[in-house]
Amino acid sequence: MDVQLRQLRTFVAVVDAGTFTDAAAVLGVSQAAVSRSVSALEATLGARLLQRTTRHVSLTLTGTRVVAAARRVLDEVAHLRRIVEESRTELRVGYAWAALGKHTRRLQKAWAAAHPQVPLVFVQSNTPTAGLSEGTADVAVIRRHLDDPRFDTALLGVEARYAAVATDNPLARRRSVRTADLARYTVAIDSRTGTTTPALFPPGAEPATIRATHGVDEWLTLIAAGQAVGITSEATANQNPRPGVAYRAVHDAQPIPVWLAWWKDDPPAHLTELVNLACETYRTVQPRQSRPA
Numbered sequence: 001m002d003v004q005l006r007q008l009r010t011f012v013a014v015v016d017a018g019t020f021t022d023a024a025a026v027l028g029v030s031q032a033a034v035s036r037s038v039s040a041l042e043a044t045l046g047a048r049l050l051q052r053t054t055r056h057v058s059l060t061l062t063g064t065r066v067v068a069a070a071r072r073v074l075d076e077v078a079h080l081r082r083i084v085e086e087s088r089t090e091l092r093v094g095y096a097w098a099a100l101g102k103h104t105r106r107l108q109k110a111w112a113a114a115h116p117q118v119p120l121v122f123v124q125s126n127t128p129t130a131g132l133s134e135g136t137a138d139v140a141v142i143r144r145h146l147d148d149p150r151f152d153t154a155l156l157g158v159e160a161r162y163a164a165v166a167t168d169n170p171l172a173r174r175r176s177v178r179t180a181d182l183a184r185y186t187v188a189i190d191s192r193t194g195t196t197t198p199a200l201f202p203p204g205a206e207p208a209t210i211r212a213t214h215g216v217d218e219w220l221t222l223i224a225a226g227q228a229v230g231i232t233s234e235a236t237a238n239q240n241p242r243p244g245v246a247y248r249a250v251h252d253a254q255p256i257p258v259w260l261a262w263w264k265d266d267p268p269a270h271l272t273e274l275v276n277l278a279c280e281t282y283r284t285v286q287p288r289q290s291r292p293a
Helices: 005-019 020-027 031-045 059-087 103-114 216-224 234-239 271-282
Strands: 049-050 058-059 091-095 120-124 139-142 151-159 161-166 188-189 210-212 230-233 245-250 258-262
Touching: 005 020, 005 049, 005 058, 005 059, 020 031, 058 059, 103 120, 103 234, 103 271, 120 151, 139 161, 151 271, 161 216, 161 234, 188 216, 188 230, 188 258, 216 230, 216 245
Parallel strands: 091 120, 091 139, 188 210
Antiparallel strands: 049 058, 139 258, 151 258, 161 230, 161 245
């Protein structure tokens, strides 16, 4: 026979209450049921956990060790239940670098008006699936091709690409730049969660030096210090202003597609409404068309 959660709860209740009678009152069962549950636990573990007297019970040495472990198990089970309950009471949207940029607040307001009892919560997770694989998000904003059969995706829209340069870089004085302008500098690239790869640059104009980064904060810190330049989505420029960093449109780069992704075999509640609202938000505000410098 395996150890049952009911047995652990009863055992902890007896320890906390001090007697089988008081534990029975707390649990809302009979004293005989409490006694049977504790005896079954002791039989399963093959050890005496409690010293019983007519008026009181006390822990044995083994019982002292077991009750500490039992509390941890029950706490973990309670945590699992909270996770499930949270998934029913809020919808978590993961993202790696930026949520939906200038569309984020508009979507939040539209969602709150339509679903006031289910908050739309954006959570940052610097992983390739923006928290989906790790279970920290119910859906995720993805700006890289997601070749994973576990997930389904819906295209929300596209975003323009922006260069990020130090404010004292000569490129910061321009209204827009070309990819070839950036290739003269060290280019910071996050190959794990970023949207830029060397293939973005024209043949023969690839960057001479690439600096690997790991997340938006490290990327911005390098750029602000003048140690690199970068290319990112318009959403990053909108949601991550940084002293010392200037964002300029890259007028010859293809826009970035933005998808919403979710577990194929476990789509969250209200998914269709979220996808429709997000698509409508992107249709309402088209990507800015920049003019050449």
